[in-house]
Amino acid sequence: MNILFLLHSYPKIGGIEMVTQTISQYLKKKHNLYYLARISDNSVMADQTNCFYFPSKSKKESIIFYNNLITKLDIDIVINQGPFLPFNSIISNSKRDKKVRVFSFVHFAPGFEFERIKYVWMTEKKPLKRIYKQIKTKLGLNTLQYNPEKTRNKYRTLYDICEKTIVLSPAYIKTFKDIYRLKEQTKLIAIPNPTKYTCHDTNILGKKKKVVLFVGRLELESKRVDRLLSIWKSIENKGDWNLKIVGDGPHREELERIVKNDNIKQVTFLGQQNDIQPFYEEASIVTLTSTYEGLSLCFIEGIQYGAVPISFDVSYGNQELLKAISPDILIEPFSIDMYSRKLAELMYNDAYRNAIAEKALKKSVEYLPENIGEKWDKLLEPV
Template sequence: MKILFVISSLSHGGAERVLVNIANTLCLKHKVSIATFSNTDSFYPLDEKIQHMCLDLLKPSHTIVETLYNSLRRFFILSRVIETLDPDIIISFMTHTNIIALLAAKWTKRKIIISERITYVFYSSWTLNLIRKLTYPLCDYLITQTHEDAKKYSFVKNVMIIYNPIVVSSDSLSHQKEKIILAVGRLDKQKGFDKLIMAYKLLSSKDDWELWIVGEGCERDALEKQISESNIQNIKLLGIQKNIFDYYAKASIFVLSSEKEGFPNALLEAMSCGCACISFDCPCGPAEIIEHGVNGILVENQNIEQLAEWMQVLMENDSMRQDVSQKALKVTKKYAIESIIQQWEEIIQRVYSK
């Protein structure tokens, strides 16, 4: 079967990592291509059997006219790519790309599965939500990442929940844990790293623990200023790291401080590497992954004082930290790539056979 994935780019994000993991596994049985609107190569390693087409269509839009022009250009060029490749199934990732890919698929009379990678309420744009309600019913299937989010798509006939897969190197489980609290993600407001730093500052005892934040983004300057003004020496902003699992392997505690999520890959990855994890109970995802007090800790969303309290508890209580860490490892079986790919294969065959 010929499968075409469509996504804005294959940069260093969670959705991009998931797509690459799925594509690298599907290409063992199918002919897989990936079309991206960006002009850059994949940040994550792609199997050499996969054809990656960089369409160079990510032009900035400063006005409504430019937005319309750039959208139409993406639609027509993607339509030509679809006609050239003649895929049996198109799989699109992320909201804006889903809309363009849906219209192109219907124009070229191809079957399409669209996949949402962020919670439905992430976007506040009335126009975008209207367009989504008008176009999403055209899909053959919509994949969401959580049961909570699936309920939001009552206007779509066929909706299926498929969790993100975990692909973990065995080396990640062989490292000695260190006194490191780790956070991973884009440096933007949604990820709440400013609140994590506030919570870290509240800790009564932290001299021998370090806070490492891996990621890059528009909030770097603001976070550097906050760290400087807090006069805390043991916080590190480490930028983008390709060998992210080396950091999970070293960290004893992982914190997810996001205001909202689609399905937090970083949380799953940290748990699969034996980190004792603390997460704000934000929409959506953490509550479907963490059983509070068993394989992790759920904290009232954006409650900085409560976050600091639980960080202190895990830092000081070695036996509890190790117990939570060991039970967190069990997510590896539930979210293993083999299990998740089987679900993708089933939905692909269902759509193909329609």
């Protein structure tokens, strides 16, 4: 079959783009794959032979380009990766080839927009604007707050357009239906993301170092690495343990100032990394302190190498994954003290940590590309 992935940006170093590349390695053995995006990141080295880009932001021009490309490439299936809601009008245009099957993958927790709007003011760097946006948010004056039905309607339209809408976890099926107020849910299914990394070292736990790892975007809206720094600071006797922070983002400088001003020891900012595998290999613990999440890719990747995940209990996706490993590693939101005590216990108690790490390794098999690929095969089967 000829499959077209529809993305906002591609290629790019980002979660959705990385997942697309990973599943593409599996699918390209059986199918012809193409990619259509708004923008590309020229700093990313990738084969762009089968990549196409909309000529402009014009809705009319985009529809014409999309329809022509579908015909030219003889596309059978469109995969709406994101989903990027402005694509609704393109994939549902009246002149489209209606024989083309469309699937949308929701790569976040349903309803995240309603949670995100509470904290989006934190991304503003200018102090006065930040205060203004915070007040505006608290008064409920953002469009999403006083007119949530507009957003819900976009997701209902998306659901109607697609043959299937795919969420990351079975628990998100009901969440999607309830939050976006669908009348039914028969076209909703769950397929988690595959891992990019696979560990073949049967003695990986014997090679672990005293490293606590964070992988992600350095911003204060959702990831809240400032919480992680507070937790790390509160652990007085760190011994030989180190906190390594992989990633970049708008608040990196602010976070580095916190480390310097609060004299927080044994913290290293490593910036954006093209290959995270060496960090997962050495890490004993992989951590998140987010306000909201979907199903975290860093956990799916980390457990491949027996890194013990630990997180606040803020998402059904992570909850399903971590509970299957150990309920102890889910922390009540947003108790810094409880998180600090559990992290310290994982650091100091080798037997306890290794027992959980063994369970993490067993769980990791579910996210191997071949296992997730089988779910894709079933999804894409001709009707």
